[in-house]
Amino acid sequence: MFQQLDAPAKDPILSLTVAYREDAREDKLDLGIGVYRDSQGHTPVMQAVRSAALTLADQQDSKGYVGLAGNERFNDLMSQFLLAGTSALARSATIQTPGASGALRMLGELIAYAKPNATVWISRPSYVNHQPVMEACGLEVREYPYFDPDTKLVNEAAMLESLRQLGPDDVLLLHGCCHNPTGADISMATWQAIADLAEQQGFVPFVDLAYQGFGDNLDADAAGLRLLAERLPEVLVAVSCSKNFGLYRERTGAAIVIGATQADALRGKGHMQRIARATYTMPPDHGAAIVAMILENDALKQQWLDELQAMQARIQRLRQQLVAEFRSASDSHRFDYFAEHRGMFSVTGLSAEQTQQLSAEQGVYVVGGGRVNVAGLSEDRIGKLVSAFLAVGA
Ligand code: PMP
DSSP: OOTTOOOOOOOHHHHHHHHHHHOOOTTOEEOOSOOOOOTTSOOOOOHHHHHHHHHHHHHOOOOOOOOTTOOHHHHHHHHHHHHTTSGGGGGEEEEEESHHHHHHHHHHHHHHHHOTTOEEEEEESOOTTHHHHHHHTTOEEEEEEOEETTTTEEOHHHHHHHHTTOOTTEEEEEESSSOTTTOOOOOHHHHHHHHHHHHHHOOEEEEEESOTTTSSOHHHHHHHHHHHHHHOSOEEEEEEOTTTSOOGGGOOEEEEEEOSSHHHHHHHHHHHHHHHHTTTSSOOSHHHHHHHHHHTOHHHHHHHHHHHHHHHHHHHHHHHHHHHHHHHHHTSSTTTHHHHOOSSEEEOOOOHHHHHHHHHHHOEEOBTTTEEEGGGOOGGGHHHHHHHHHHTTO
16 A cells, blocks of 8 residues: 555655754754744743643543543633633634644634635745645635745735735635744734725635744734734634643644634534544643643743743844844844844745755754744854854855
8 A cells, every 4th residue: 555655745844853963063053943942952841831730630630531622611711811802702612722733724624614615825935834734624725925035024015915806715814923934023004904904805814823922922912813803703713832831742722713603603613623523533631721720820820921921031132132143243234134023933035055055064954945943042052143144145
């Protein structure tokens, strides 16, 4: 059965990690895969998560199955947390999923079931998995203009102009904050303009929120989503707890359907449960149980908020330091965009050749297209990154 199989394509980001591991140079630098690292280069277990996990180990008296929608307490807390203050909360329904990856797949399958001819529009560029997941659901995928390689910011005028062609058979996939890979986010005025267009033209926004709390703060990072949720009858949301709770390997996320009525949303939820049943049946509980415990315990929640805020502040500090070092080493302001970007990543516009040179000659690993994981840097490695970039002619 397997003899005639072709060789599977390698995942570009995961294979970068392998190449990095095999590099014997001591001063090598891994800015590929999207994980947060502290100043020691470690991806820590957050203290609030550790405390909740210990309590859970002590108090949990059963490992019996939960249900197709996962941990319903988690589902309620997540939707309240995200949609608090909007009328959309009362017309939403949520399932817990294995990470936002699972949420993207369940929501993609739901779109394909509800509207098989739908086209999903993704930003150019977008998260590497958006297109494969939506295509795996049988959906057509098209791109809208997003990143301007000259300014390293979003070309919001071109984006909005392109969205004018969308109609009721279209779904618009947006990054809630901290755009992956570029780091360039849209302004509130553009969120507003998207709401206007969706109202007039009937397309459905689908917000992927994987980095809430890493951009400016939890509320600011959800402001665009809340604006759409308040104004529009239908919005889909994929949420990740991988980054903001540091629960990467626990595969914790949620898929939220906002409908014109609660009954509509519950129908969407019911179909996602049916689809989950035929996929993985139910998501792993551990991460969701931890998140639920943190969100409903004031002291743990405060501890989590403080830790998250410290991570956000550290990323912003690294961005400022990068800009300062680039300014003095290059005697120019051409790297100032690092401080304009938000979240873990920045697209730097390095060519494929420069990226290759960076790893081969400098031992610095970044993703193709020049995506740098700023959150993977430590303060004492900034100089290394700056000199390596300038050495390859960035
Ligand atoms: N969406 C975006 C934009 C992402 O960057 C990621 C992960 N890097 C995901 C979804 C998936 O996250 P997870 O499955 O770990 O929750």
